[in-house]
Amino acid sequence: MTIKRLLLIGLTLLAIMFSGLSLLSSWQKPQFQGRLELYQTNIILQAQAWQPEDSSDNSIQTIQESILGTNPLESAIKQYEEASKSVNANLQTIKKELAKLQSSASTRISPEKKRLQKSVQEQRKLLAEVNLRWGILQAQQQEIDKAITTWNQLQQHSEINSQYLETAQVLSGMWSQPPSLFPKAEQLIQQNLDNWFRSTALEQLYQLQQRQEALLSLKIAQQEAATQALLKLAIIATIPTLTAFLGLILLVYLVVQRLLKGRESLLAKNADLVWSTPWNWEIIIQVFVVGFFLMGQLFIPELLSILPIPRGTGNARIEAFTVLVSYLLVAFGCLSILYFSIRRFFPLPENWFRFYIFSNWVLWGLGGYCTALPIVVIVSLINQKLWQGQGGSNPLLQMALESRDNTALGIFFLTAAIAAPLFEEFLFRGFLLPSLTRYMSVWGAIFVSSLLFAAAHLSLSEILPLTALGMVLGIVYTRSRNLLSSMLLHSLWNSGTLISLFLLGSNG
Structure with a gap:
């Protein structure tokens, strides 16, 4: 066995160990889906205040109920109760881990302790x-x-920011009998509450203070905010629902066509046509372990750590720009290693890294997106039940959701909707999937490349849904034999996610 092979095997074991530890550590992190549901609940609460001009029109009320549900307050209470229990459990778990580290003999503040x-x-x-x-x-x-019990229990957590404790005291006083008002009540409510919760607390405060003009202004603002919230909910709910419905119809059509036409169907197109792969497993591992793992997990993070980039400033633009730069550096490094690894095989055999603009790649991309939506949604629902809110999520989603800066959102969009689809499709569908067909069937290559695609995101909770998405991407690419089709599908998927996050996060 050559030194190169021994080195590759060693690096592969290191990559597996590091990735495995990262995946295991994500188990302690809450899923992003829980936060997302709370944001959506907040918009529903905001939208319920909407009052149509013609209150006697039953059709409008029916539409409103179909969007908001029959009892949004009751549903919201259940969600927030579950969220409180989940956050408290996560907090206790993290505190135990921190206590273990602090009890060790070392006084050095490790990166894990900081985290x-x-x-x-x-x-x-x-x-x-x-x-x-x-x-x-x-x-x-x-x-x-x-x-009052909920707010009083919060006040017992002395380690929490004093502003939150004071706000809990203000709220408890406002709803007590007899009520008690504090001098900074309005200021604290404005600072520490938002949307429907802020309006509700201010309404209670103004009623106690008998400030009729302030109440009237608040009611007008509530109606305007409710109208905007209802419109956002309609967009968030209607477009994906219609797309998923169209996707289900398309799935049924494809399955029926496969049964009736057999090998002449779209699903069977190029299904058994493997690529002529001139390189062996060493090149595959070299690209993924050295190019993707070492670049993405070790070299680039170390490089960024020594660069004079402001950190911990809370500046959304800096965070977004840092994410974009790090992603581009990883992509450049990985693709450079890919190029130098396979250049001795140039010119490549037919069907490798194909980009055909004048073909039906747009239809493949759009159709793939429609069919992916119901599949991934169903898998995600099952996945959520399995993980019970644990397993971590892509941190980019949280940053995009909480960002209020349009420039930062634009940079996030550039990263997720353009850079990520181009790089990841070129690597996973353009290189890995065809390379694997040297050792397995096309279907096997689709599954393995999809699993690695999901695992590369280093989040346990995303393994199943991303594997499902990866398989749709793989099917679209293997059938169309055009990377533009899977890139379009990937871009549409990420764009749809970001637009939904923007609409949810912009509820103010």
Whole structure:
């Protein structure tokens, strides 16, 4: 065995160990889906305040109920109760891990300790936000005693930011009998609550203060915000639903066509046509382990750590730009290694890295997106039940959701909707999938490349849905034999996700 092979085997084992540890560590992190559902719940609460000009029109009320549900307050209480329990459980788990590290003999602050300390702060902040809102929901359902208990329990967490504790005290006083008002009540509500929760708390405050003009202005603002929220919900709910319905019809058509036409069907097109692969497994491992793993997980992060890039500033533009630069560096490094690894095989055999503009790649991309939506949604629902809110998520999603800066959002969009589809499709579908057909069938290559595509995101909770998405991407590419089709599908998928996040996060 050559030194090169021994080195590749060693690096592969290192990559597997590192990736495995990263995946296992993601188990302790909450899924992004939980936060996303709370954002959507907040918009629903905002939208329920909408009052049509003609209140006697039953059709409008029916449409409103179909979008918001029959009892949005009750549903919101259940979600916030579950969120509070989940955040509290996560907080206790992280604190235990941190205590273990702090009990060790070493006094050095390790990166892991810093990460856990930051996670504790984030979870405490989230717990405060969730419990403040949960109490308001309980109060609106006339469960005043429960609401006051929720706020009082929050005040017992002395380690939480004092502003949240003071806000809990303000809310508890406002809904107590007799009520008690604090001097900074309005300021604290404005600072620490938002959207429907802020409006509800201010309405209670203004009523107690008998400020009729302020109440009138608040009602007008609530109606405007409710109209915008209802429109956002209609967009978020209607477009994906129609697309998924179209995708289901397309799936049924493809399956029926496969049964009736056999090898002449679209699903069977190029299904057994393998690529002529001039390189062996060493090149595949070299590209993925050295190019993708070492570049993405070790070299580029170390390079960025020594560059004079401001960190921890909370500046959304800097964070977005850092993400874009790091991604482009990883892509450049990986593709460079790919080029130098296979250049001795130039010119490549037919069908490698094909980009045909004048073909039906747009139809393949659009059709693939429609069919991917119902498949991934179903898999995601099953996946969510399996992981029970754990397993971590892509941090880019959280940053995109919470960003209020249009420039930062534009940079996030450039990263996720353009850079990621181009690079990942070129690597996973353009190189890996065809290379694997040297050792397995096309279907086997689709599955293995999809699994590696999912694992590369280093999030346990995303393995199943991303594998499902990867398989649709693989099927689209192998049938169309055009990378533009899978790139379009990938771009549409990421774009749809980002647009939904923007609409949810912009609810103000």
